[in-house]
Amino acid sequence: MLISYFVLYMMNFVEVLGLVAALLTTSAFLPQVYKTWKTKSADSLSLSMLIIFVLGVLCWLVYGFLIDSFPIILANFITAISGFLLIFFKCRYKN
Numbered sequence: 001m002l003i004s005y006f007v008l009y010m011m012n013f014v015e016v017l018g019l020v021a022a023l024l025t026t027s028a029f030l031p032q033v034y035k036t037w038k039t040k041s042a043d044s045l046s047l048s049m050l051i052i053f054v055l056g057v058l059c060w061l062v063y064g065f066l067i068d069s070f071p072i073i074l075a076n077f078i079t080a081i082s083g084f085l086l087i088f089f090k091c092r093y094k095n
Contacts, residue, residue: 042086
């Protein structure tokens with residue numbers, strides 16, 4: 001009984017840890033999206049970096065679905081949207 005309670009506790013802890021990591025890493029990306037939108041300038045962003053980054057995030061998203069990990073799916077879904085927004089802004093706000 002004690003062992004099964006410990007295993008259940010650890011599974012919940014691992015899930016919560018994953019959600020906290022997802023929240024922190026995803027929210028760290030959002031200020032750049034906001035700044036780019038607000039200033040209407042994406043000059044300092046590298047288009048090739050953004051494309052490579054979004055491709056990597058999409059791979060993480062697929063991986064999250066394959067292992068059925070909600071924190072990985074959530075974080076990378078939101079981050080992919082942010083990345084696509086930055087690519088859109090980069091193309092739209094070209095001089």
